[in-house]
Amino acid sequence: MKNFDIPSYYRSSITGRVKELRKQTDPRKQDFTPATMDFGPVQFHIARHFGFCYGVENAIEISYKALEENPDKNVYLLSQMIHNQEVNNDLVSRGIKFIMDTDGTQFIPWEQLKPEDIVIVPAFGTTLEIEEKLKTIGIEVQRYNTTCPFVEKVWKRSAKLGEDSHTIIIHGKHNHEETRATFSHSSKNAPSVIVKNMAETEFLCDVIKGKKTHEDFFQYFKGKYSDGFDPSKDLKRVGVVNQTTMLATETQAIADFVKQTMQAVYGEAELKNHFADTRDTLCYATNDNQDATYALLEENADIAIVVGGYNSSNTSHIVELCERKYPTYFINSPNEIIGEKLINHYDYPNHKHITTDSWLPKKSPTKIVLTSGASCPDTLVDQVLLKILTYFEGAKSVESVMAEFENQ
Ligand code: SF4
The missing domain is CATH 3.40.1010.20 (4-hydroxy-3-methylbut-2-enyl diphosphate reductase, catalytic domain)
Incomplete structure (x- = not known):
């Protein structure tokens, strides 16, 4: 599969590296069993497949390229490029503006757009009506079209x-x-x-x-x-x-x-x-993420943590599967973990943001399933892992656990 040029701060040296090493030994993804990172008092079961998919990396590469190639122009995204707040916020901080919300609510009226403006079509694609509207304004729709x-x-x-x-x-x-x-x-x-x-x-x-x-x-x-x-x-x-x-x-x-x-x-x-009688039109990433999640359900873990945007469809289904077996915490960033006692998380079945007390089991070793959705940078998963590690006295260092993986 194509390698994309995405900012290095989205690349991870821990969970992303584990995923990379698994890919090297099993390029055809025959084995969906999770990798176990054993830190002693805490063990993380890392899904065989998680994180940025082809379409997301493609969209990120094109969006950053659009900014780089057009420093003097207005650069717009039709709506969230992908359902991940961290990535969208980073693009906004670099000057990208959103034309509408994910539900279609308009932030910037069409009349404000000029033919010389740049409009990026997100990975989800767009409607023929919006495409027509942009063409009427004189905007070149295909130039930065990131439709997966x-x-x-x-x-x-x-x-x-x-x-x-x-x-x-x-x-x-x-x-x-x-x-x-x-x-x-x-x-x-x-x-x-x-x-x-x-x-x-x-x-x-x-x-x-x-x-x-x-x-x-x-x-x-x-x-x-x-x-x-x-x-x-x-x-x-x-x-x-x-x-x-x-x-x-x-x-x-x-x-x-x-x-x-x-x-x-x-x-x-x-x-x-x-x-x-045709086959479904799910993408490879959805299938792989769901297969990897079924394999996580084979483990005897204590809790599951799923990292991703709260409006991300593929992430919500991973949460749904994990909830069949584990107390599951759906978080969009490590900041949701307030401490070893309290965690803020999204209660997906009831669509509300809640706080849970005593979320981290007090046992040794504590076994945690860790995965993320297709629009979540692996670096965020790393940050979650690193934060949880601070709650376990005597945990082995990341370097030593990574060295074990490198030498396998
Ligand atoms: S989840 Fe699938 S369809 Fe959506 S952007 Fe990723 S690869 Fe494309």
Whole structure:
């Protein structure tokens, strides 16, 4: 895979180095078992795959290049480049301005933009409507377009399904930038509707089976279906694509449920005329991160720490998996750790920021699962590890533990 030129302060000499050494001994990622960093009174189980993915490194490289090449111009990002506060803040401190928030709320009106301004398209891609708006202003959209190739792959898949007269069911979060972009692209080729989870899929399938009315559909999926959508003819032949960062098992369950519904309505012999049996459109990083997380669940750890942006979709799914087994702390920076007694963290199921007392178990050795999302710099994971180490008297030095790894 391509090596990107990203600022050195995002490169890590501890967890990133461990990951690098694993890559050297297992380049084809056959082994997803975590690496154990044994400091004596505390052990960290480091996921086999975590941190910056291809699309994020590509976006970071292009964004810093845009700043370097245009010192005298206004440099804008359409919205957060990736869902990581640290990276976005660093770009802002270097002069980048955001045109809108992640949910589409405008910070800078379009009228303020000039043809000579630079606009960076984030890794999630953007909608055809926004692309058109920028072109009308005279801005060269493709110059600093960081849309991830794995997102573009989803757009191509929906275009193909649309050419074959399928309606596109998008499994994704309807207010996430990537899903908004995918919806815009797929709506150009075919009727499209977004489902967030199994409950929404069940509702949609009830419409297909005639158990719910078309009025129910319009009300329930308000803002999530394409213009001119006609449930009486647009739910007869369907295909499923998904946001690249969804939970693999959930997408599979959704596709299977839609397939079973089509089979129940049209019969086995007619199924292929009503359901496109394609693979999910998750990206390699999502798959690898989730596989590595399943391997973390095989450990007998005491707690899990997941580092990443609170609005990061792929990170939230890693949290969801870890919570199946461990008390899990989802933090966006080491500053969330107030001390060995208190920790601030994001309660993902309830979508709120909370503080937990006595979070660090008092036992020896304490075993901690440590991982991060695809938009989190490894240096942040290092800082979390280093901070936790200060709470363990008699812990071995990082240098000696790293030397053990280097000599393996
Ligand atoms: S998570 Fe996947 S789709 Fe998203 S930027 Fe990374 S590689 Fe691309």
